Amino acid sequence: MRILVVNVNTTESVTAAIEASARAVAAPGTEIVGLTPTFGAESVEGNVESYLAAVGVMDRVLAYREPFDAVIQAGYGEHGREGLQELLEVPVVDIxxxxxxxxxxxxxxxxxxxxxxxxxxxxxxxxxxxxxxxxxxxxxxxxxxxxxxxxxxxxxxxxxxxxxxxxxxxxxxxxxxxxxxxxxxxxxxxxxxxxxxxxxxVAAAVTVTESLVRLGLRTSKVRTYASPRRKHITGWPLGGSRS
Amino acid sequence: MRILVVNVNTTESVTAAIEASARAVAAPGTEIVGLTPTFGAESVEGNVESYLAAVGVMDRVLAYREPFDAVIQAGYGEHGREGLQELLEVPVVDIxxxxxxxxxxxxxxxxxxxxxxxxxxxxxxxxxxxxxxxxxxxxxxxxxxxxxxxxxxxxxxxxxxxxxxxxxxxxxxxxxxxxxxxxxxxxxxxxxxxxxxxxxxVAAAVTVTESLVRLGLRTSKVRTYASPRRKHITGWPLGGSRS
Amino acid sequence: MRILVVNVNTTESVTAAIEASARAVAAPGTEIVGLTPTFGAESVEGNVESYLAAVGVMDRVLAYREPFDAVIQAGYGEHGREGLQELLEVPVVDIxxxxxxxxxxxxxxxxxxxxxxxxxxxxxxxxxxxxxxxxxxxxxxxxxxxxxxxxxxxxxxxxxxxxxxxxxxxxxxxxxxxxxxxxxxxxxxxxxxxxxxxxxxVAAAVTVTESLVRLGLRTSKVRTYASPRRKHITGWPLGGSRS
Amino acid sequence: MRILVVNVNTTESVTAAIEASARAVAAPGTEIVGLTPTFGAESVEGNVESYLAAVGVMDRVLAYREPFDAVIQAGYGEHGREGLQELLEVPVVDIxxxxxxxxxxxxxxxxxxxxxxxxxxxxxxxxxxxxxxxxxxxxxxxxxxxxxxxxxxxxxxxxxxxxxxxxxxxxxxxxxxxxxxxxxxxxxxxxxxxxxxxxxxVAAAVTVTESLVRLGLRTSKVRTYASPRRKHITGWPLGGSRS
Amino acid sequence: MRILVVNVNTTESVTAAIEASARAVAAPGTEIVGLTPTFGAESVEGNVESYLAAVGVMDRVLAYREPFDAVIQAGYGEHGREGLQELLEVPVVDIxxxxxxxxxxxxxxxxxxxxxxxxxxxxxxxxxxxxxxxxxxxxxxxxxxxxxxxxxxxxxxxxxxxxxxxxxxxxxxxxxxxxxxxxxxxxxxxxxxxxxxxxxxVAAAVTVTESLVRLGLRTSKVRTYASPRRKHITGWPLGGSRS
Amino acid sequence: MRILVVNVNTTESVTAAIEASARAVAAPGTEIVGLTPTFGAESVEGNVESYLAAVGVMDRVLAYREPFDAVIQAGYGEHGREGLQELLEVPVVDIxxxxxxxxxxxxxxxxxxxxxxxxxxxxxxxxxxxxxxxxxxxxxxxxxxxxxxxxxxxxxxxxxxxxxxxxxxxxxxxxxxxxxxxxxxxxxxxxxxxxxxxxxxVAAAVTVTESLVRLGLRTSKVRTYASPRRKHITGWPLGGSRS
Incomplete structure (x- = not known):
C-alpha cells in the first residue's frame, strides 16, 4: 500500500526526517511518500500558519497524481484533517x-x-x-x-x-x-x-493508517465528510495556479 | 470607527447583503466595509471550503490598505477567526x-x-x-x-x-x-x-464589535494570539501573489 | 434609551461609583439610572447577602415608576438575574x-x-x-x-x-x-x-445592554423566563410594604 | 432530635402535608417541626417566587426561637439552601x-x-x-x-x-x-x-438529615458556607420587621 | 433490620474493625453482620485485587444463608457494587x-x-x-x-x-x-x-443503608440491574466449589 | 508475534469464531491464540457475568504457559482490562x-x-x-x-x-x-x-495490538497499572486451584 505522509511546513529537511521516521516503522509492502506543501510557513507555530498549512496540505495532496491508499497529516495540533477527509475516500490520519x-x-x-x-x-x-x-x-x-x-x-x-x-x-x-x-x-x-x-x-500514525487500510475501512461519507458539493471555487487548487 | 465585515465566500451579492445587514444596525459614526475574498468557494458548506475561507479571509484582510478598528468574520461555523486574531491587534469577532x-x-x-x-x-x-x-x-x-x-x-x-x-x-x-x-x-x-x-x-456581531472598540479592548497577545513569529512563508499572502 | 443599573448592596457611594462607570462608557443618548435596593447588606460577600440582594434588586426595580429599556444587575456572582428576566420583557444583563x-x-x-x-x-x-x-x-x-x-x-x-x-x-x-x-x-x-x-x-454590561436594545431583542418568554403566574404573594413587594 | 422542615410557599395546607410526610418516615425520637414563611408566594413556580422563597425560608428559620438539629428545605428546585448553610452550623438538606x-x-x-x-x-x-x-x-x-x-x-x-x-x-x-x-x-x-x-x-431528606445528625456531621465553615461577616444589613430579618 | 457489611479483603481483623465502625453508628434494632470473602487479597490496592474482590464479595454474599435487608460493600474504590445490585433486590451501598x-x-x-x-x-x-x-x-x-x-x-x-x-x-x-x-x-x-x-x-454507608431500608426502597430491576438471565455458569459460585 | 485473544464467556464455539475473525485480519507472522476462561458464564450479558469474566480472563491468561506478545480481551463492555494491564507488561487491548x-x-x-x-x-x-x-x-x-x-x-x-x-x-x-x-x-x-x-x-483490536507490539510500546508501570504488590492472596489463581 502507498501512504502519503504530508508535512505541514515547507521545510524539506523536516519532510525528509518525517519520511524516515515513517519508513522506520512501516510494514513490509508499505510505501511511504513524503510530501511538502508548495506554499506555507517554514515551520508551523500558531493559527495563521496552521490554517495556511491546512490549505497547503490539501493543495499538495490534490496535486499528487499517483494512486494512494491513505494520507497522514504530520503536524501536531494543526488544522486540516477534516478537509482531507472530505476530499478523499481513503483514510486520513492526523498524528x-x-x-x-x-x-x-x-x-x-x-x-x-x-x-x-x-x-x-x-x-x-x-x-x-x-x-x-x-x-x-x-x-x-x-x-x-x-x-x-x-x-x-x-x-x-x-x-x-x-x-x-x-x-x-x-x-x-x-x-x-x-x-x-x-x-x-x-x-x-x-x-x-x-x-x-x-x-x-508519526510512528503511531503509520501503524494506525496501515491498520485502517488493511481492514478495508474508509472515511464515512454520509454527513460531515461527504464530498464537497460541486461549485465554483476561485483560484483553487492554489498550488496548481502557480505551477 | 471602521469595521471590516468579511464574507467567507466569493459571491459578491452575498457580501453586499451582509454589508447591508451590518449597516442597518451600525451606530452613527460606524463605517462598514464589506470585503470579499479573492479566492475560495462561491458558498461555504463544508470543511474544505471553510479552511479555504479561513485563508482567503486572512489574505483579504491583509490586502486591505486603509486603517480599520475591528474585523467581523461573517461566516457561520467557518474556521479562521483565530488566525485573524494573531495577525491583528484590533478585535476580531466571528458571527x-x-x-x-x-x-x-x-x-x-x-x-x-x-x-x-x-x-x-x-x-x-x-x-x-x-x-x-x-x-x-x-x-x-x-x-x-x-x-x-x-x-x-x-x-x-x-x-x-x-x-x-x-x-x-x-x-x-x-x-x-x-x-x-x-x-x-x-x-x-x-x-x-x-x-x-x-x-x-451579522447584526449581533456589529454591536459586539462596536462595543469592544468603544471600550478600548483589543485581542490579548500573551499566548494563543501572539503575533506570528517572523519566519519565511512561501507564497503568502496568496492573493497578493496573484495580483 | 434608559438603562437601570442596579447595585446589589445598599451602600449609596458604591451605587454612585457604578453609575459613574456606566456613564463613562455609555453611548450618547443612553441615560444611566443608578438604583440602590432599599433593604439588604451594605456589601454582598456570601450567599445570604446574595439571595437578599436578588430580592432587593427585584423589589427596587419594581418600585421604579418611569419607563426604561433594560436593566443591568451590577453585582459580581450574585443571584437574581433570572428573576428580573421573569418580571420584565426588556433585556436584563448581569455583569x-x-x-x-x-x-x-x-x-x-x-x-x-x-x-x-x-x-x-x-x-x-x-x-x-x-x-x-x-x-x-x-x-x-x-x-x-x-x-x-x-x-x-x-x-x-x-x-x-x-x-x-x-x-x-x-x-x-x-x-x-x-x-x-x-x-x-x-x-x-x-x-x-x-x-x-x-x-x-459594568462597562461591558453597558455596551452589551445597549446592543440588545438597539437590536430590538427582548427576553424570551416561552418557558424559563415566562412572566410569573398570577397568584397570591404575601408581603410583596417587600420594599413597598415599608415605604 | 428536632428537624425543621420549611415549606417554600406560604400555603399552610402544603406545610401540613409536608410535615405529615416527614413524620411518616421520621425515626422514633425525631421531632418534625413544619414551618411556613411569613412572606412569599402561595406556590413557587418560577424564579421570582423561588428567590423570594430563598429569603422567606431564611427569614422564617431565623425567627424560630427553639433549639433544633437540622433544617430541610422542602422545595423542589428552589434557591436558598446555600444561604441557610451560611447562617447555621447544623446540617441543611434540600429535598x-x-x-x-x-x-x-x-x-x-x-x-x-x-x-x-x-x-x-x-x-x-x-x-x-x-x-x-x-x-x-x-x-x-x-x-x-x-x-x-x-x-x-x-x-x-x-x-x-x-x-x-x-x-x-x-x-x-x-x-x-x-x-x-x-x-x-x-x-x-x-x-x-x-x-x-x-x-x-421529603421522605428522602428526612432520613438523610437524621443520618447527618446521628453522625455528628455539620456544615463546613471554612469557605463557601462560612458564617456571614458582621455588617450592616438594612431591613433584615424581613419578617422580623413586620412582626 | 440486618445489614451485611462485606469487607473487600480477606483479612479478618479488618472485617472486625469495619464491623465495629458500623455498629458504632447503627440505629437501635439494626444488626450488623460483617463478612469476609473466602478468597482474594489480604488487602486491595489495585485493579487485579479489586476485580477479585468484586467476585469474592458476590460469592460471599451468595453463600450467606440467613435473610438480610441490605448490603454494604466496604471497600474504597473497588469494583463490584453493580454485580451485587443485579443479584439482589435489597439495597446495595458502596462506601x-x-x-x-x-x-x-x-x-x-x-x-x-x-x-x-x-x-x-x-x-x-x-x-x-x-x-x-x-x-x-x-x-x-x-x-x-x-x-x-x-x-x-x-x-x-x-x-x-x-x-x-x-x-x-x-x-x-x-x-x-x-x-x-x-x-x-x-x-x-x-x-x-x-x-x-x-x-x-463505613459510617456514612450504614446510615444511608438504614434510610433506604426504612423508606422501603429497593434496587431498580428494569434495566441495568435486572436479575441475571438464567444461563449456565461454570464454576460458580467460586467459593462454593471449594467448601 | 503471538497474540492471545481471550473470550469473556465459556462457550468454546464463540472462542472459535473470535479466533477466526482475528486470524482473518492478522498480519503474516502474527499467531493468534484463542483462549476460553475455565469458569464463568456461557455468555456475558450483565454485571455479575462481566465481573466474573474479568477474573476468569485474568485467571486464564495467567495459566497460559508459553510466551506471548500481547493480549486482546474480546468482550464488548466487559470489565477486566485494567487488571490484565497490571499483571502484564505486554500491551492489553479491549475490543x-x-x-x-x-x-x-x-x-x-x-x-x-x-x-x-x-x-x-x-x-x-x-x-x-x-x-x-x-x-x-x-x-x-x-x-x-x-x-x-x-x-x-x-x-x-x-x-x-x-x-x-x-x-x-x-x-x-x-x-x-x-x-x-x-x-x-x-x-x-x-x-x-x-x-x-x-x-x-475484534478485527480492530488485532491491528491495534499488532501496531503496539511493532512499535515496541508496553503498558506504563508507573502508577495505575504498576504490577500488583507482593501479598497473600487466598485461592488465586482460581482456575489453578481446579486444575
Missing part, C-alpha cells in the same frame, strides 16, 4: 490524534510535550474536538521552536525530558506523547529518563 | 460566536437553524471550541443551500421557520440563531412564527 | 456574565480576580450556570473585602495586580475580568502590570 | 438533592417528574450546581401546577404516571423522583405503574 | 459513593484521602462512573498501605492529616472523606487538624 | 475501546449496536471510563442475546441493521461499531444497508 489514541492504550492518562508555549492551546483544542481530551493530563511546552529541535539536538533532549519528567511527577501522566513531528528521534531518551512509554505521532 | 453569546442573554437555551445538514457538525464544533455549547439546545438544518436562500426567499422562510418551531417545541430552545449570513432578512418571519427572540449573527 | 462573554472575544482563556475567597465559589457557580465556565482559567481572590477597595485604593491595586499576574503566569489566563463592581477604576493598572486586556463588568 | 442522591443508589439513571414545564430549567440548574446532573435522564413536567395537585388527586396521579412511564420508556430512567413537595402521596401509584423505585424528596 | 454523597451535603467541594498513590485512579474512576466527581476537589494518597494503617496508627494519623490539610489549603476542599475502610478511627484527628467535617465511608 | 478509537478516525460520531438492552449501560460506562464517550452518538440494543446471534444469523442481520439504520438516521452516527464479539460476520450486511463504515471490534 496528534493517532498519538493520543495510542497513548490511551498504555496508561491511565497521557501528556503531550510540544515546542513553544503558543502551540499548547492549538493542541488542546484539537484534542478537545477529537474527543480525546479527558484523559490528557497536560500539554506542556519545552520552549524550543520547531526548527531549533533540529539545530541543537542535545538541548532538545534536555528540554523535552525536563517537561516529560514534570508531566509524570506533577500531572500524573503515565505516557508521554512527543508533540511535534520533529521530535521523532527523542523517544528513547525520554523513555529512559521517565520510565514511561513514549509515543511518537 | 457564530456573537450570535450564540447574544442569544444566551435572552433565554435559557438557544438553537441554531442553518443551511445544509453537512454544516451542522462544523457549527457544533465551533461552539464547542468557543465554550458556548452547553446552552445550545440543538443545531438544525433547513436543508437549503446557502445560495438557495437568495434564490427562493419564500421557500427559505418556510424551511427555516419549520426547523425553528421544532427547536422550540422539541429541543426546548428559547432563542433562535439564524445560522447563516444569508439568512439576515428572515428574523421577523421566524420571530412571528415561534414567538421567541431571533438573533442574526 | 458577571457580560464580563465573561466579553473576555471570551479577546483571548483563549480568562480569569476573574475578585474580593474575598468566600465569594469565589459563588462566581464559579454563576459561570457554570451561565455556561461560560469552560474557558475560565480561574477565579482568584485578592483578599480584600468590597468596602476595603474604596477605603484603600493603593492596597487594592496591589492586591488585584498580584492575583492578575498569577492568573496570567500560572493559570494561563489571557484576559482578566475585574470581579467586583467596585473595582472599576483598576483596569489601567492591571492592564499595565499584566499586559493583557482587562474587562470591567 | 431536590436528597431525592437525586437517594435515587442514584437505586438505579443507573433517574428522572424527575415535576409540575409545570417552566420549573424544569430551575430543577435542571439546581442539579447541575449540586453536581448531581450526570445521571439524570430527564426532568419532565406533568403540566399540573403545585396547587392543582391537591385539588384533583386523580388527575395528578394520571399526569405524573404518564410522564414517569415516558421517562422509563424513552429516557431510560430506572428510578423516578417526585419533583414537588406536594406529590408525596403519589409514590405508590407511580411505582405500581412503572415498576421502578420512586423517591419522594 | 465510596456513600461517603461522597454525604460529603456533598456539607460543603461545596470534598477531597478523598486514601492509602497508596496507585489506588487514586481507581477511586477517581469510581466517582466518575457514579456521577459524583464534579464536586470532588482531589483524591490524595497518604502513601501508607492498607495494612500499615493498622500497624502504625500514629504514622497513619500524621500522613492522613498532612494530605487532608493540603486538600483544604491547596485544592479548596471543604470536607474530607477518609478513603479507606481501615481509616475509620482517624476522623477526630483529621477534623481537629483541618477544622472541616470528616466523613468515614 | 470495546479499539472499536471506538478506530471508528473515531472514520467519522464525526459513531454508534454502537449491541445485543440486549441491559448491556447498553455497561458499554456506555466503559466508554465513559475510557474517555471515548464524547463522540459516541448512541449505544443501541438489537434485542438479541449473545447466543441468539449464532443460532439465527438472518434474524441477527435484520435486527442489527435496523438499529444501525436508526443510529445513522436519528442519532447522526457516521460509523457503526458492532457491539459484540459474536457479530463479526455482520459487517458487510450493515455497511451495505447503511452506507457507512462498520467496525468490528
Amino acid at each position: 496528534t490524534e493517532a498519538a493520543a489514541a495510542t497513548a490511551m492504550y498504555l496508561g491511565h492518562r497521557y501528556s503531550v510535550v510540544t515546542t513553544l508555549d503558543r502551540t499548547v492551546p492549538l493542541i488542546a483544542d484539537r484534542l478537545l474536538l477529537a474527543g480525546l481530551d479527558r484523559r490528557c493530563a497536560s500539554v506542556r511546552a519545552s520552549g524550543l521552536a520547531v526548527l531549533e529541535l533540529e539545530e541543537d539536538p542535545d538541548r532538545a533532549v534536555a528540554a523535552v525530558v525536563e517537561q516529560a519528567e514534570a508531566a509524570v511527577r506533577d500531572d500524573h501522566a503515565e505516557v508521554i506523547c512527543l508533540g511535534c513531528g520533529g521530535m521523532a528521534g527523542l523517544d528513547d531518551a525520554v523513555r529512559e529518563a521517565t520510565g514511561v512509554p513514549v509515543v511518537d505521532g | 457564530t460566536e456573537a450570535a450564540a453569546a447574544t442569544a444566551m442573554y435572552l433565554g435559557h437555551r438557544y438553537s441554531v437553524v442553518t443551511t445544509l445538514d453537512r454544516t451542522v457538525p462544523l457549527i457544533a464544533d465551533r461552539l464547542l471550541l468557543a465554550g458556548l455549547d452547553r446552552r445550545c439546545a440543538s443545531v438544525r438544518a433547513s436543508g437549503l443551500a446557502v445560495l438557495e436562500l437568495e434564490e427562493d426567499p419564500d421557500r427559505a422562510v418556510a424551511a427555516v421557520v419549520e426547523q425553528a418551531e421544532a427547536a422550540v417545541r422539541d429541543d426546548h430552545a428559547e432563542v433562535i440563531c439564524l445560522g447563516c449570513g444569508g439568512m439576515a432578512g428572515l428574523d421577523d418571519a421566524v420571530r412571528e412564527a415561534t414567538g421567541v427572540p431571533v438573533v442574526d449573527g | 458577571t456574565e457580560a464580563a465573561a462573554a466579553t473576555a471570551m472575544y479577546l483571548g483563549h482563556r480568562y480569569s476573574v480576580v475578585t474580593t474575598l475567597d468566600r465569594t469565589v465559589p459563588l462566581i464559579a457557580d454563576r459561570l457554570l450556570l451561565a455556561g461560560l465556565d469552560r474557558r475560565c482559567a480561574s477565579v482568584r481572590a485578592s483578599g480584600l473585602a468590597v468596602l476595603e477597595l474604596e477605603e484603600d485604593p493603593d492596597r487594592a491595586v496591589a492586591a488585584v495586580v498580584e492575583q492578575a499576574e498569577a492568573a496570567v503566569r500560572d493559570d494561563h489566563a489571557e484576559v482578566i475580568c475585574l470581579g467586583c463592581g467596585g473595582m472599576a477604576g483598576l483596569d489601567d493598572a492591571v492592564r499595565e502590570a499584566t499586559g493583557v486586556p482587562v474587562v470591567d463588568g | 431536590t438533592e436528597a431525592a437525586a442522591a437517594t435515587a442514584m443508589y437505586l438505579g443507573h439513571r433517574y428522572s424527575v417528574v415535576t409540575t409545570l414545564d417552566r420549573t424544569v430549567p430551575l430543577i435542571a440548574d439546581r442539579l447541575l450546581l449540586a453536581g448531581l446532573d450526570r445521571r439524570c435522564a430527564s426532568v419532565r413536567a406533568s403540566g399540573l401546577a403545585v396547587l392543582e395537585l391537591e385539588e384533583d388527586p386523580d388527575r395528578a396521579v394520571a399526569a405524573v404516571v404518564e410522564q414517569a412511564e415516558a421517562a422509563v420508556r424513552d429516557d431510560h430512567a430506572e428510578v423516578i423522583c417526585l419533583g414537588c413537595g406536594g406529590m408525596a402521596g403519589l409514590d405508590d401509584a407511580v411505582r405500581e405503574a412503572t415498576g421502578v423505585p420512586v423517591v419522594d424528596g | 465510596t459513593e456513600a461517603a461522597a454523597a454525604t460529603a456533598m451535603y456539607l460543603g461545596h467541594r470534598y477531597s478523598v484521602v486514601t492509602t497508596l498513590d496507585r489506588t487514586v485512579p481507581l477511586i477517581a474512576d469510581r466517582l466518575l462512573l457514579a456521577g459524583l466527581d464534579r464536586r470532588c476537589a482531589s483524591v490524595r494518597a497518604s502513601g501508607l498501605a492498607v495494612l500499615e494503617l493498622e500497624e502504625d496508627p500514629d504514622r497513619a494519623v500524621a500522613a492522613v492529616v498532612e494530605q487532608a490539610e493540603a486538600a483544604v489549603r491547596d485544592d479548596h476542599a471543604e470536607v474530607i472523606c477518609l478513603g479507606c475502610g481501615g481509616m475509620a478511627g482517624l476522623d477526630d484527628a483529621v477534623r481537629e487538624a483541618t477544622g472541616v467535617p470528616v466523613v468515614d465511608g | 470495546t475501546e479499539a472499536a471506538a478509537a478506530t471508528a473515531m478516525y472514520l467519522g464525526h460520531r459513531y454508534s454502537v449496536v449491541t445485543t440486549l438492552d441491559r448491556t447498553v449501560p455497561l458499554i456506555a460506562d466503559r466508554l465513559l471510563l475510557a474517555g471515548l464517550d464524547r463522540r459516541c452518538a448512541s449505544v443501541r440494543a438489537s434485542g438479541l442475546a449473545v447466543l441468539e446471534l449464532e443460532e439465527d444469523p438472518d434474524r441477527a442481520v435484520a435486527a442489527v441493521v435496523e438499529q444501525a439504520e436508526a443510529a445513522v438516521r436519528d442519532d447522526h452516527a457516521e460509523v457503526i461499531c458492532l457491539g459484540c464479539g459474536g457479530m463479526a460476520g455482520l459487517d458487510d450486511a450493515v455497511r451495505e444497508a447503511t452506507g457507512v463504515p462498520v467496525v468490528d471490534g
Whole structure:
C-alpha cells in the first residue's frame, strides 16, 4: 500500500526526517511518500500558519497524481484533517490524534510535550474536538521552536525530558506523547529518563493508517465528510495556479 | 470607527447583503466595509471550503490598505477567526460566536437553524471550541443551500421557520440563531412564527464589535494570539501573489 | 434609551461609583439610572447577602415608576438575574456574565480576580450556570473585602495586580475580568502590570445592554423566563410594604 | 432530635402535608417541626417566587426561637439552601438533592417528574450546581401546577404516571423522583405503574438529615458556607420587621 | 433490620474493625453482620485485587444463608457494587459513593484521602462512573498501605492529616472523606487538624443503608440491574466449589 | 508475534469464531491464540457475568504457559482490562475501546449496536471510563442475546441493521461499531444497508495490538497499572486451584 505522509511546513529537511521516521516503522509492502506543501510557513507555530498549512496540505495532496491508499497529516495540533477527509475516500490520519489514541492504550492518562508555549492551546483544542481530551493530563511546552529541535539536538533532549519528567511527577501522566513531528528521534531518551512509554505521532500514525487500510475501512461519507458539493471555487487548487 | 465585515465566500451579492445587514444596525459614526475574498468557494458548506475561507479571509484582510478598528468574520461555523486574531491587534469577532453569546442573554437555551445538514457538525464544533455549547439546545438544518436562500426567499422562510418551531417545541430552545449570513432578512418571519427572540449573527456581531472598540479592548497577545513569529512563508499572502 | 443599573448592596457611594462607570462608557443618548435596593447588606460577600440582594434588586426595580429599556444587575456572582428576566420583557444583563462573554472575544482563556475567597465559589457557580465556565482559567481572590477597595485604593491595586499576574503566569489566563463592581477604576493598572486586556463588568454590561436594545431583542418568554403566574404573594413587594 | 422542615410557599395546607410526610418516615425520637414563611408566594413556580422563597425560608428559620438539629428545605428546585448553610452550623438538606442522591443508589439513571414545564430549567440548574446532573435522564413536567395537585388527586396521579412511564420508556430512567413537595402521596401509584423505585424528596431528606445528625456531621465553615461577616444589613430579618 | 457489611479483603481483623465502625453508628434494632470473602487479597490496592474482590464479595454474599435487608460493600474504590445490585433486590451501598454523597451535603467541594498513590485512579474512576466527581476537589494518597494503617496508627494519623490539610489549603476542599475502610478511627484527628467535617465511608454507608431500608426502597430491576438471565455458569459460585 | 485473544464467556464455539475473525485480519507472522476462561458464564450479558469474566480472563491468561506478545480481551463492555494491564507488561487491548478509537478516525460520531438492552449501560460506562464517550452518538440494543446471534444469523442481520439504520438516521452516527464479539460476520450486511463504515471490534483490536507490539510500546508501570504488590492472596489463581 502507498501512504502519503504530508508535512505541514515547507521545510524539506523536516519532510525528509518525517519520511524516515515513517519508513522506520512501516510494514513490509508499505510505501511511504513524503510530501511538502508548495506554499506555507517554514515551520508551523500558531493559527495563521496552521490554517495556511491546512490549505497547503490539501493543495499538495490534490496535486499528487499517483494512486494512494491513505494520507497522514504530520503536524501536531494543526488544522486540516477534516478537509482531507472530505476530499478523499481513503483514510486520513492526523498524528496528534493517532498519538493520543495510542497513548490511551498504555496508561491511565497521557501528556503531550510540544515546542513553544503558543502551540499548547492549538493542541488542546484539537484534542478537545477529537474527543480525546479527558484523559490528557497536560500539554506542556519545552520552549524550543520547531526548527531549533533540529539545530541543537542535545538541548532538545534536555528540554523535552525536563517537561516529560514534570508531566509524570506533577500531572500524573503515565505516557508521554512527543508533540511535534520533529521530535521523532527523542523517544528513547525520554523513555529512559521517565520510565514511561513514549509515543511518537508519526510512528503511531503509520501503524494506525496501515491498520485502517488493511481492514478495508474508509472515511464515512454520509454527513460531515461527504464530498464537497460541486461549485465554483476561485483560484483553487492554489498550488496548481502557480505551477 | 471602521469595521471590516468579511464574507467567507466569493459571491459578491452575498457580501453586499451582509454589508447591508451590518449597516442597518451600525451606530452613527460606524463605517462598514464589506470585503470579499479573492479566492475560495462561491458558498461555504463544508470543511474544505471553510479552511479555504479561513485563508482567503486572512489574505483579504491583509490586502486591505486603509486603517480599520475591528474585523467581523461573517461566516457561520467557518474556521479562521483565530488566525485573524494573531495577525491583528484590533478585535476580531466571528458571527457564530456573537450570535450564540447574544442569544444566551435572552433565554435559557438557544438553537441554531442553518443551511445544509453537512454544516451542522462544523457549527457544533465551533461552539464547542468557543465554550458556548452547553446552552445550545440543538443545531438544525433547513436543508437549503446557502445560495438557495437568495434564490427562493419564500421557500427559505418556510424551511427555516419549520426547523425553528421544532427547536422550540422539541429541543426546548428559547432563542433562535439564524445560522447563516444569508439568512439576515428572515428574523421577523421566524420571530412571528415561534414567538421567541431571533438573533442574526451579522447584526449581533456589529454591536459586539462596536462595543469592544468603544471600550478600548483589543485581542490579548500573551499566548494563543501572539503575533506570528517572523519566519519565511512561501507564497503568502496568496492573493497578493496573484495580483 | 434608559438603562437601570442596579447595585446589589445598599451602600449609596458604591451605587454612585457604578453609575459613574456606566456613564463613562455609555453611548450618547443612553441615560444611566443608578438604583440602590432599599433593604439588604451594605456589601454582598456570601450567599445570604446574595439571595437578599436578588430580592432587593427585584423589589427596587419594581418600585421604579418611569419607563426604561433594560436593566443591568451590577453585582459580581450574585443571584437574581433570572428573576428580573421573569418580571420584565426588556433585556436584563448581569455583569458577571457580560464580563465573561466579553473576555471570551479577546483571548483563549480568562480569569476573574475578585474580593474575598468566600465569594469565589459563588462566581464559579454563576459561570457554570451561565455556561461560560469552560474557558475560565480561574477565579482568584485578592483578599480584600468590597468596602476595603474604596477605603484603600493603593492596597487594592496591589492586591488585584498580584492575583492578575498569577492568573496570567500560572493559570494561563489571557484576559482578566475585574470581579467586583467596585473595582472599576483598576483596569489601567492591571492592564499595565499584566499586559493583557482587562474587562470591567459594568462597562461591558453597558455596551452589551445597549446592543440588545438597539437590536430590538427582548427576553424570551416561552418557558424559563415566562412572566410569573398570577397568584397570591404575601408581603410583596417587600420594599413597598415599608415605604 | 428536632428537624425543621420549611415549606417554600406560604400555603399552610402544603406545610401540613409536608410535615405529615416527614413524620411518616421520621425515626422514633425525631421531632418534625413544619414551618411556613411569613412572606412569599402561595406556590413557587418560577424564579421570582423561588428567590423570594430563598429569603422567606431564611427569614422564617431565623425567627424560630427553639433549639433544633437540622433544617430541610422542602422545595423542589428552589434557591436558598446555600444561604441557610451560611447562617447555621447544623446540617441543611434540600429535598431536590436528597431525592437525586437517594435515587442514584437505586438505579443507573433517574428522572424527575415535576409540575409545570417552566420549573424544569430551575430543577435542571439546581442539579447541575449540586453536581448531581450526570445521571439524570430527564426532568419532565406533568403540566399540573403545585396547587392543582391537591385539588384533583386523580388527575395528578394520571399526569405524573404518564410522564414517569415516558421517562422509563424513552429516557431510560430506572428510578423516578417526585419533583414537588406536594406529590408525596403519589409514590405508590407511580411505582405500581412503572415498576421502578420512586423517591419522594421529603421522605428522602428526612432520613438523610437524621443520618447527618446521628453522625455528628455539620456544615463546613471554612469557605463557601462560612458564617456571614458582621455588617450592616438594612431591613433584615424581613419578617422580623413586620412582626 | 440486618445489614451485611462485606469487607473487600480477606483479612479478618479488618472485617472486625469495619464491623465495629458500623455498629458504632447503627440505629437501635439494626444488626450488623460483617463478612469476609473466602478468597482474594489480604488487602486491595489495585485493579487485579479489586476485580477479585468484586467476585469474592458476590460469592460471599451468595453463600450467606440467613435473610438480610441490605448490603454494604466496604471497600474504597473497588469494583463490584453493580454485580451485587443485579443479584439482589435489597439495597446495595458502596462506601465510596456513600461517603461522597454525604460529603456533598456539607460543603461545596470534598477531597478523598486514601492509602497508596496507585489506588487514586481507581477511586477517581469510581466517582466518575457514579456521577459524583464534579464536586470532588482531589483524591490524595497518604502513601501508607492498607495494612500499615493498622500497624502504625500514629504514622497513619500524621500522613492522613498532612494530605487532608493540603486538600483544604491547596485544592479548596471543604470536607474530607477518609478513603479507606481501615481509616475509620482517624476522623477526630483529621477534623481537629483541618477544622472541616470528616466523613468515614463505613459510617456514612450504614446510615444511608438504614434510610433506604426504612423508606422501603429497593434496587431498580428494569434495566441495568435486572436479575441475571438464567444461563449456565461454570464454576460458580467460586467459593462454593471449594467448601 | 503471538497474540492471545481471550473470550469473556465459556462457550468454546464463540472462542472459535473470535479466533477466526482475528486470524482473518492478522498480519503474516502474527499467531493468534484463542483462549476460553475455565469458569464463568456461557455468555456475558450483565454485571455479575462481566465481573466474573474479568477474573476468569485474568485467571486464564495467567495459566497460559508459553510466551506471548500481547493480549486482546474480546468482550464488548466487559470489565477486566485494567487488571490484565497490571499483571502484564505486554500491551492489553479491549475490543470495546479499539472499536471506538478506530471508528473515531472514520467519522464525526459513531454508534454502537449491541445485543440486549441491559448491556447498553455497561458499554456506555466503559466508554465513559475510557474517555471515548464524547463522540459516541448512541449505544443501541438489537434485542438479541449473545447466543441468539449464532443460532439465527438472518434474524441477527435484520435486527442489527435496523438499529444501525436508526443510529445513522436519528442519532447522526457516521460509523457503526458492532457491539459484540459474536457479530463479526455482520459487517458487510450493515455497511451495505447503511452506507457507512462498520467496525468490528475484534478485527480492530488485532491491528491495534499488532501496531503496539511493532512499535515496541508496553503498558506504563508507573502508577495505575504498576504490577500488583507482593501479598497473600487466598485461592488465586482460581482456575489453578481446579486444575
